[in-house]
Amino acid sequence: MISGEGSAIRLRARDVSFDYHLRPCLKKIGLDLLPGEILGVLGPNGSGKSTLLKTMFGHLKAREGEIELAGLSLESLTPRERARKVAFVPQNSGLRAPLTVFQAVLMGRYSRKGLRFGGYSGSDFRLTREVLRDLSLSEFIHRPVTELSGGEFQKVLLARAFVQEAPVLFLDEATSNLDIHHTLEIMEIVKNKVAREGLSVVSVMHDLNLAASWCDRIAIMKAGEVFVCGEPGQVITREIIREVYGVSLVVHHDQEGIPYVLPRVSAAREVSCA
Numbered sequence: 001m002i003s004g005e006g007s008a009i010r011l012r013a014r015d016v017s018f019d020y021h022l023r024p025c026l027k028k029i030g031l032d033l034l035p036g037e038i039l040g041v042l043g044p045n046g047s048g049k050s051t052l053l054k055t056m057f058g059h060l061k062a063r064e065g066e067i068e069l070a071g072l073s074l075e076s077l078t079p080r081e082r083a084r085k086v087a088f089v090p091q092n093s094g095l096r097a098p099l100t101v102f103q104a105v106l107m108g109r110y111s112r113k114g115l116r117f118g119g120y121s122g123s124d125f126r127l128t129r130e131v132l133r134d135l136s137l138s139e140f141i142h143r144p145v146t147e148l149s150g151g152e153f154q155k156v157l158l159a160r161a162f163v164q165e166a167p168v169l170f171l172d173e174a175t176s177n178l179d180i181h182h183t184l185e186i187m188e189i190v191k192n193k194v195a196r197e198g199l200s201v202v203s204v205m206h207d208l209n210l211a212a213s214w215c216d217r218i219a220i221m222k223a224g225e226v227f228v229c230g231e232p233g234q235v236i237t238r239e240i241i242r243e244v245y246g247v248s249l250v251v252h253h254d255q256e257g258i259p260y261v262l263p264r265v266s267a268a269r270e271v272s273c274a
């Protein structure tokens with residue numbers, strides 16, 4: 001279970017700016033993340049979504065601004081302390097070390113134990129097996145990760161993040177390699193963990209419809225800034241999509257009032273991208 005951290009804000013970014021080689025990439029970003037909340041981060045290619053995630057868990061160092069995890073300054077935490085608070089599933093990991101699926105997932109326990117393989121306890125092994133089962137990966141347990149498909153490997157990375165038992169989970173297009181069945185399966189598993197354990201999730205995504213039905217709030221980025229942030233119905237609007245993506249789409253709403261779009265190639269050509 002995720003250790004309780006009270007009901008205060010889990011993650012707070014205040015006026016966070018980041019440059020790549022003096023070229024501004026993030027500009028004065030402000031975001032809060034509550035316990036038990038899924039926050040989607042959307043926006044055009046190159047708008048700064050992945051950079052924002054990497055800055056918020058300390059992989060990149062902000063030029064200015066403050067990032068707090070459960071009330072503690074990110075800068076005051078050691079890498080291991082951060083790993084106990086935030087688990088990260090990368091967009092496309094180059095990690096293809098000669099490990100079995102079980103070993104690769106067990107590595108997620110490192111931040112909890114600080115021990116090498118020999119030092120893991122029975123509960124580490126049990127948790128690893130449970131998470132592999134929950135993600136329907138039990139049949140791959142002894143398979144080398146080098147012999148997995150892209151989608152299977154993506155699920156292994158998710159399993160590794162789950163066994164970290166961190167209260168905040170960052171997903172960088174974590175379902176981009178998955179078919180629609182596995183995408184929905186993963187979203188449901190994460191949603192259940194959010195409801196059961198109060199996990200907080202920040203998820204970079206591109207699919208407006210999946211984001212609208214899965215996220216509690218959505219931040220839409222444009223050119224390194226948070227252009228708008230709010231509930232799906234507030235931010236998935238025709239005007240905002242047009243302004244941010246430069247395309248003209250009709251936004252519909254389902255019976256529960258959740259917005260969705262039906263992209264058509266001809267509609268997408270109406271307005272050229274800025």
Ligand SMILES: Nc1ncnc2c1ncn2[C@@H]1O[C@H](COP(=O)(O)OP(=O)(O)OP(=O)(O)O)[C@@H](O)[C@H]1O
Binds near residue numbers: 045
């Ligand atoms: N390592 C890097 N060095 C220099 N510039 C970078 C680096 N990584 C990203 N950039 C630039 O920073 C900007 C934001 O990149 P980032 O990957 O954060 O965007 P993104 O919104 O996640 O894009 P996408 O949707 O295409 O994944 C882009 O202009 C990109 O070219």
